[in-house]
Amino acid sequence: MTDREPRLVYMDHAATTPTRPEVVEAMLPYFTERFGNPSSLYAVAREAKEAVEEARGRVAAAIGAKPEEVFFTSGGTEADNWAIKGVAAANRKKGDHIITSAIEHHAVIHTCRSLEKQGWQVTYLPVDEFGRVDPGVVEEAITDKTVLVSVMTANNEIGTIQPVRAIAEIAHDHKIPFHTDAVQAIGALPVNVEATGADLLSLSGHKFGGPKGTGALYIRKKTRIGAFMDGGAQERGRRAGTENVPGIVGLGRAIELATADIEEHAARLRAMRDRLIRGLLDTIPDTRLNGHPVERLPNNVNVAFRYVEGESILLSLDALGVAASTGSACTSASLEPSHVLTACGLPPEQAHGSLRLTLGSRNTEDDVDYVLSVLPGVIERLRQMSPLTPKRNE
Numbered sequence: 001m002t003d004r005e006p007r008l009v010y011m012d013h014a015a016t017t018p019t020r021p022e023v024v025e026a027m028l029p030y031f032t033e034r035f036g037n038p039s040s041l042y043a044v045a046r047e048a049k050e051a052v053e054e055a056r057g058r059v060a061a062a063i064g065a066k067p068e069e070v071f072f073t074s075g076g077t078e079a080d081n082w083a084i085k086g087v088a089a090a091n092r093k094k095g096d097h098i099i100t101s102a103i104e105h106h107a108v109i110h111t112c113r114s115l116e117k118q119g120w121q122v123t124y125l126p127v128d129e130f131g132r133v134d135p136g137v138v139e140e141a142i143t144d145k146t147v148l149v150s151v152m153t154a155n156n157e158i159g160t161i162q163p164v165r166a167i168a169e170i171a172h173d174h175k176i177p178f179h180t181d182a183v184q185a186i187g188a189l190p191v192n193v194e195a196t197g198a199d200l201l202s203l204s205g206h207k208f209g210g211p212k213g214t215g216a217l218y219i220r221k222k223t224r225i226g227a228f229m230d231g232g233a234q235e236r237g238r239r240a241g242t243e244n245v246p247g248i249v250g251l252g253r254a255i256e257l258a259t260a261d262i263e264e265h266a267a268r269l270r271a272m273r274d275r276l277i278r279g280l281l282d283t284i285p286d287t288r289l290n291g292h293p294v295e296r297l298p299n300n301v302n303v304a305f306r307y308v309e310g311e312s313i314l315l316s317l318d319a320l321g322v323a324a325s326t327g328s329a330c331t332s333a334s335l336e337p338s339h340v341l342t343a344c345g346l347p348p349e350q351a352h353g354s355l356r357l358t359l360g361s362r363n364t365e366d367d368v369d370y371v372l373s374v375l376p377g378v379i380e381r382l383r384q385m386s387p388l389t390p391k392r393n394e
């Protein structure tokens with residue numbers, strides 16, 4: 001054990017991040033004195049409208065887009081739903097086939113499943129043992145009925161980064177739009193819609209120091225896509241509803257801050273990530289790294305410990321002041337093994353024994369030391385109690 005003061009070591013930044021104080025400060029006036037509805041025609045409303053447009057410019061600048069190609073949403077889930085259902089609806093006459101990967105977030109997978117119930121055909125591309133999609137497999141899956149290819153930039157559970165540029169090029173060779181869920185990538189990697197060739201890109205504020213319930217969908221000009229919400233003329237008639245002005249302001253400020261020092265920030269997290277991975281693999285037997293060893297988010301550690309249950313690791317870590325996750329936050333309440341880990345070929349019992357630690361700007365080397373000092377003891381104790389552990393001399 002350790003003599004350090006008890007305090008929270010938060011290592012679940014893929015689930016959510018604390019809102020940065022500068023972001024909260026930027027948002028506050030838009031709840032109170034600048035409370036106007038951006039659609040109204042007087043000064044207090046104009047201030048709100050200008051703030052929304054300024055935030056749009058900030059989001060656009062962060063991803064290399066034009067401001068008129070950025071549409072605010074209630075988060076990553078809505079952006080994913082809109083991209084997929086919107087393109088499907090606008091292209092129904094052209095075809096009825098969508099290509100995605102087997103390891104997408106449920107915001108994409110469940111959207112596709114819902115389209116399947118309406119008669120759409122969906123190909124869920126397999127991945128290799130590291131969670132990578134082979135662009136060649138995308139090419140093989142394309143038919144003359146394919147209207148969209150959607151592959152995430154980086155995975156929320158295992159951190160694997162996809163070859164999105166190569167995938168986008170293949171889609172474009174066949175005149176098919178390419179969507180990427182970049183929810184986990186923004187603030188961790190440089191993301192640029194021109195460099196990747198994305199026609200649609202989803203992002204979410206709370207993953208990079210912004211408020212929850214905020215996000216955006218980038219839509220390249222001339223992409224055929226239906227409106228998401230019917231009603232007023234907000235977001236150029238494509239996403240009706242009075243804008244969440246404070247949230248949008250916060251999103252704009254957060255993306256500006258998160259992308260300003262991205263290389264430096266990523267290098268710092270990468271060093272801590274690698275120390276954690278090495279430390280865990282070196283000190284705990286029967287352990288393997290999930291996800292790609294190199295093509296991986298700078299803040300993601302995901303390790304499978306044999307003979308133990310992820311939930312028991314989490315409870316033990318919680319008692320020691322460490323907040324972590326077994327898989328994605330959305331599935332951690334479910335008893336099903338992670339669809340991401342099983343798609344990578346992990347047997348269900350090993351998928352169940354996986355732990356995800358995701359770092360953020362407030363984590364320190366001291367936090368890494370602490371986790372490395374407590375986790376081997378936790379795993380050893382759980383293995384002693386586990387009926388799955390092979391008995392010595394057997």
Ligand SMILES: Cc1ncc(COP(=O)(O)O)c(C=O)c1O
Nearest residue numbers: 075076077105107156183184204
């Ligand atoms: C890859 C990915 N896509 C989409 C989402 C959903 O984003 P939001 O929480 O903003 O709805 C998440 C959140 O966990 C995610 O990790």
